[in-house]
Structure formats: structure tokens, C-alpha cells
Amino acid sequence: MSGTAPVDRLNGILAPHPNRVELTGPLRSLTFPDRCANCGAATTGRLPVRKVFARSAGYRRWASSRRYQGYRIDTARVPYCHACLARDAQERDSLALRWRRRLGGMLIRFFPAVFPLGFAVYLLTTIEPPTHPGDPAGGLERALAFVFGLSGAGLLAYAWWDTRDCMVPKQTSVTLAFDFSPDVSDILDHAQRRIYTMRDAAFAEAFTALNRDRIWRPDPAAVRAEKRVWIACVVFLALAAITAAVLNR
Numbered sequence: 001m002s003g004t005a006p007v008d009r010l011n012g013i014l015a016p017h018p019n020r021v022e023l024t025g026p027l028r029s030l031t032f033p034d035r036c037a038n039c040g041a042a043t044t045g046r047l048p049v050r051k052v053f054a055r056s057a058g059y060r061r062w063a064s065s066r067r068y069q070g071y072r073i074d075t076a077r078v079p080y081c082h083a084c085l086a087r088d089a090q091e092r093d094s095l096a097l098r099w100r101r102r103l104g105g106m107l108i109r110f111f112p113a114v115f116p117l118g119f120a121v122y123l124l125t126t127i128e129p130p131t132h133p134g135d136p137a138g139g140l141e142r143a144l145a146f147v148f149g150l151s152g153a154g155l156l157a158y159a160w161w162d163t164r165d166c167m168v169p170k171q172t173s174v175t176l177a178f179d180f181s182p183d184v185s186d187i188l189d190h191a192q193r194r195i196y197t198m199r200d201a202a203f204a205e206a207f208t209a210l211n212r213d214r215i216w217r218p219d220p221a222a223v224r225a226e227k228r229v230w231i232a233c234v235v236f237l238a239l240a241a242i243t244a245a246v247l248n249r
């Protein structure tokens with residue numbers, strides 16, 4: 001079990017179980033024991049557990065600006081037994097509730113699309129019927145209507161895309177038995193890695209043993225490189241301060 005995990009800033013997005021391990025690599029490459037993560041019973045059933053994270057997680061957060069970054073939905077396929085799957089289904093937000101949430105979000109985002117779509121329809125209605133059959137009519141109007149229609153359709157597609165998170169059910173007491181963090185990598189050690197917290201000690205032990213090749217340990221080369229960067233920063237600041245002091249005399 002890794003004790004160096006930066007769990008403080010993960011408060012609220014990670015269940016605070018005492019059994020914790022930090023593993024490198026993507027979620028889909030995890031190996032799970034054939035036992036329920038919640039109660040430890042033997043099982044081969046899997047439940048896709050989805051979580052919504054900021055897109056600029058891990059080392060990317062250092063490069064992120066204040067502008068809207070969007071989000072990503074990550075899925076882990078966690079083993080649960082039939083009884084625990086049934087309990088999860090009971091506790092989980094209903095599909096109808098999730099759709100209501102999504103439709104509410106989509107309606108608000110649809111609003112800006114009304115203007116280009118309305119204008120496109122208006123343009124199409126202004127086209128006069130051709131005087132002779134077979135004559136091309138309203139070429140410019142059609143082209144403009146196409147452009148405005150396309151931008152309206154783009155806004156509708158964005159509304160659909162941007163409300164995917166509404167369909168992710170809130171975690172239940174069952175899915176919280178095995179929890180995972182977003183990517184917590186650093187600039188200098190930026191291979192993807194996550195922290196996993198587990199309620200059941202026996203499950204945690206089996207899970208850690210199966211993934212022991214991927215347990216993260218700080219790379220000494222990366223630590224040294226980070227130290228060098230900090231020293232360079234301090235030297236630069238000191239030189240800048242001395243230069244400023246000399247110039248101000």
C-alpha cells in the first residue's frame with residue numbers, strides 16, 4: 001500500500017477507505033479478483049462504475065488555464081455479486097431521473113441554437129418559386145440557410161455532448177466499496193496513475209497482489225529532475241532580485 005498518495009486534495013472525490021493503493025496505467029488494464037468488492041463473496045459478475053472527472057486531471061492540470069475545460073467520464077469494471085448488484089440497482093438514480101436531469105440541461109443549452117435555426121427557416125421561406133420550372137432559384141438564400149442551419153445543428157450536438165455527465169448515476173453504498181481517483185500524475189512523472197480505495201481488506205489485498213507490477217513508486221530520476229527544476233527557479237529568482245537591487249541603486 002502506498003502511503004505517499006496526495007489524498008488531501010482528493011477529499012470528497014474519493015471514498016476515505018483505509019485500504020488504498022496507487023497504481024500506474026489505465027483503468028481498463030486493471031486485474032480484479034473473482035470476488036465481490038463489497039462483501040467478498042465469490043463472483044464473476046462485473047459492474048461498470050462510471051465517474052465524472054475534470055478533463056485537465058493529472059499533469060495536464062498544470063497546463064490548464066481558467067477557461068472551460070470540460071470533463072471526462074472514466075469507467076472501471078468492478079466485480080460484484082448478485083446480491084450487491086441488486087442492492088446497487090435499488091439505490092441507483094433511476095434512468096427516468098437521469099434523463100430528466102439531462103433534458104433540463106439540454107433545454108438551457110438549446111436556447112442559443114434557436115436563433116440560427118430560426119433564421120435558416122426564415123431564409124428558406126423567402127425563396128420565391130422559380131418562374132420557369134427547372135430554373136435555379138434562391139441560391140444565396142439556400143447557401144446562407146445551410147450555414148446557419150449547420151451552426152444551429154452544431155449547438156444542438158454540443159448540448160447533447162455536454163450533458164453526458166447527467167446520465168452518470170451517483171455512487172451508491174455498493175459502488176463506493178471500490179473507489180478510484182482521477183489521474184494524479186505530475187509534470188515530470190506524467191505516466192497516468194490513480195489511487196484506489198477499498199472498503200474490504202481481503203479484497204484490497206487480493207487486488208493489490210494481482211496488480212503488484214503496477215504499484216507506483218516515485219521514480220528517483222524524476223525526483224532528482226524535479227529538485228533540479230526547483231533549484232534552477234530559486235537561483236533565477238535570486239539573480240533577478242540582485243539585478244533589480246543593483247539597477248535600483
Ligand SMILES: [Zn+2]
Pocket residue numbers: 036037038039040041080081082083084085
Ligand atoms: Zn457482494
